[in-house]
Amino acid sequence: MVDRNPLPAVKFFVDKMEEFISLTKMVHTFRNNVPLNLINLKCQEFNEALLEHISSHYNFIIDFFLKESSAHNERIILKFEEIARKSSETPESTKALVDLRNFINESKTVVQVGSKKDLLKSAEYMEFLLRYTTVPETLISSNSKIFRWPKHLEEILELAASRISHKLEIVENELKGKRDKFNIVLTERSKELEMIKKRDPPLLTFTEMKDMVLTVDQFASELEADKIQADEINIEEELLNISSTSYLNLNEIMTNLKPFRELWHTVLNFHESHENWCNNPFISLNAKEVQESVQNMRSTLARLSKAFLDVQGARRIVEIVLTKVEKFCSAIPILETICNPGLQERHWKKMDEALGVSIKRTPETSFSEILHYGFHKYLPLLQEINIAATQEYALEQNLHKMKQEWNNIFIQHEVCPETYVSILTGIDDIQVMLDDYLLRIQTMRGSPFIGAIEADVESWEDKLILMQDILDLWLQVQSTWLYLEPLFSSEDIMRQMPEESERFSDVNKVWNDIMEYAIKNPQILQVIEYPDMMNTLKNCNATLEGIKKGLNEYLEKKRLVFPRFFFLSNRELLEILSESKNFSKVQSHLKCFEGISSLEMTDNFDIISIISNKGEIVPLNSAISPAEAKGIVERWLDQLEDSMIQSLCDINNKAVRTTSTTSISDWIFQWPAMISFNALYINWTADTENALKENTLEVRTSSFNTKQIND
Secondary structure, eight states, X not given: OOOXXXXXXXXXXXXXXXXXXXXXXXXXXXXXXXXETTEEEEOHHHHHHHHHHHHHHHHHHHHHXXXXXXXXXXXXXXXXXXXXXXXXXXXXXXXXXXXXXXXXXXXXXXIIIIHHHHHHHHHHHHHHHHHHSOOOHHHHHHHHHHHHHHHHHHHHHHHHHHHHHHHHHHHHHHHHHXXXXXXXXXXXXXXXXHHHHHOOOSSOOHHHHXXXXXXXXXXXXXXXXXXXXXXXXXXXXXXXXXXXXXXXXXXXXXXXXXXHHHHHHHHHHHHHHHHHHHHSBGGGOOHHHXXXXXXXHHHHHHHHHHHTTTXXXXXXXXXXXXXXXXXXXXXXXXXXXXXXXXXXHHHHHHHHHHHTSOOOOOTTOBHHHHHTTOGGGGHHHHHHHHHHHHHHHXXXXXXXXXXXXXXXXBOEEEEOTTTOOEEEEOHHHHHHHHHHHHXXXXXXXXXXXXXXXXXXXXXXXXXXXXXHHHHHHHHHHHHHHHHHTTTTTSHXXXXXXXXXXXXXXXXXXXXXXXXXXXXXXXBHHHHTTSTTHHHHHHHHHHHHHHHHHHHHHHHHHHHHHSGGGGGSOHHHHHHHHHTTTOGGGGGGGGGGSTTOOEEEEOTTOOEEEEEOTTOOEEEEEEEEOGGGGTTOHHHHHHHHHHHHHHHHHHHHHHHHHHTTTSOHHHHTTSSOHHHHHHHHHHHHHHHHHHHHHHTOHHHHHHHHHHHHHHO
C-alpha cells in the first residue's frame, strides 16, 4: 500500500526553501579553478551540478504548492457552488422541504466555521508562493474568488432560508386544511357504517346479496385509502414537528365493518354454492370439499350470531342463512354416499332395494333430483352401504397399489466368474418383500368387506406364493448347478460318468434358457410367466439331486479303491478326478499322505522324489509314471504309496548300517530327520538289548550318555 502520511506544516517547507537559498549562495562563493601546486583543479562543472541539484528540489516544492493551492481552491469553489445550487432548489414534497431547511441551517455553520479553516490554508499557500516564486494570474484570480464567496454565499443562504420559511407556513396551513377535510370524511364514514349496520332487507334476493357485497367491499377499499391518507398526514405532522393526530375512530370503523363484510360474503357464497351443489351434476361434486366449505360457513355464521346480539337486522339475516346451512348439512351424508368414489353398480342396486324405487342416474342428474327420492328416510341403511363401499374401495386401491409396486421390482443378475454364465443375485430383498406382502394380503383377506374383490385378492395371493416358491426353488437349483457345472465341464468326469453328464447337459440347457428369458424380461412379474416355470424347476432340481446321488456313489467307489481318499472332501476329490491328466493338480491335495507336502517330477511328469513340508527330499526307489495309469488317479497314487513305503524302508536300513562307521555329527545331516531319529532309536534298542543280555546295562548307559553329550 502507498504510504499516506499527512503533509508537513508549511513552516517545514519554508525552512527547506531558506536552506536551499542559503546553499545556493554558498555554492556561488565556490571557486571554479583551484590551483594545487603542479595541478589546477577545475570545479566549475561540479559547482553547476550542485546548483542544478539544489534548484531541482527547490522547483519541485514550488510546483507541488502551485498544484496543491490550485486544487485546494477548486475544492472550496465546488463546495460553495454546490451549497448555492442546492439552496436554490424548489422542493416538491414536505420531506424535501424539511430536508432543505436542515441543509441550509447546516450550510450556515459550514460557511461560518468550516470555510475559515479552508481560507486560512489557501492564504498560507499563497503567502508561501508569493515569497519564493512568481504566482500565475489564474491562481491569484481563483484565490481572490474564494475569499469573496463566503459573503456571497451568506446572502444566498439567507434568501433561501426566508423562502423556505414562507413555504413551510404554506405547507402547515395546507396540512391543517387537509386534516379538517379528513375529519369530515371520517364523520361520513361513520354514517355509512351505521347505514350498513341497519340494512335489513325483507327478502334476501340474489341481487340484494350481490349489491351488499359490492357495497361493503367498496366501503372497505375506501377505508384502506383513508388509512393510507391518515398515515401520510401523520408523517407530515412528524416532519413539521406538529403533534400527531390519533385517528382511533378510523381503526374503530374498520374493525366494526369486518364482521358485516364477512356476513355478506358468507351469505352470497352460500347462495351461489348452494345453487351449484344442488343444480349441477352430482358426479362433478367433491363431497369432502363441500362438507369442509359448509362447515366453515356454519362456524362463521355461528360466531357472527354472537357478535350481532345488539344488531337486530344483521342477527336476523344470520339466523335465516344459518337455518338454510343447517338444513343443507343434514343432506351432507347423502352427498357423501352418492359421491363416494368407491360406489359401484352393486351398491346402487342395494340403494334401489332400500328405497323401493329405481334411481335414474345420468351424467346430468343433479343433487336436488337425487334428494327427491327420499334418501333421508333411509339414511342409516344408506350410511351402511356407504361405509361398505368406502372399505371395499380402500381394499381395491390397496390391492392396486400392491400390484403397481411390484411392477417396479426387477431381478438382478451377474456373470459368474468361474462359468461366465449369469446367475441370480440380490434375491434376499425380494424374499423379505414377499413375506411382508403376503402378510398384508392375509390381513386384507380377514376384512369383512373383502367379498367383492375376494377372487382378485386370492388370485394375487396365489401369484405371490407362486413367486415365492419359484424363487426358493430357483435358488436351490442354482446352488446345485453351481456345484456341478465345473465338474461336468471336465472331459475326465464326462468320460467317467457319461450318464450323469448327459442328464446335466439337459439341465444346463434349461438353466441357460431360463436365465436368458429372465435377463430379457427382468421384471419379476414377467419372469414368473416363463412357460411352466415351476414344474420346469422341479424337474431340474430332481434331476440335479439324482446327479448328485450318482456322483456321491461314484466318489464312494473311488474311496473304497484307494482309502486315503477318505481324507479328502468331495470337492477336493472331484478336483483331482476332473484333472486326472493334469498331474500337477494333485500336488495341492497330498494331505492324504501324512508328511508329504509335494512331489518332485521330471519334465515327463514322472515322480522321482517326495518332499516334506520342511523341504526334505526323499528319492523313490523307482520312478512312478502317472501317464501309464491312463487317467485312473487312484492307480498311480497306490503305486506312489507302495514306492514311498519301500523307499523309506530301504533308506532307513542304510541309515542304521552307517551309524557305527560315521561320526554322529556328520551322519545326522546325511539323512532325513525322521530317518535319523528312527535309526538312532533302532541302534539304541539293539545296544540296550545286548547290555541286558550281558548284564552291562549300567556301564553301557553311562558310556552311551557320555558319547551322546560329546557328539
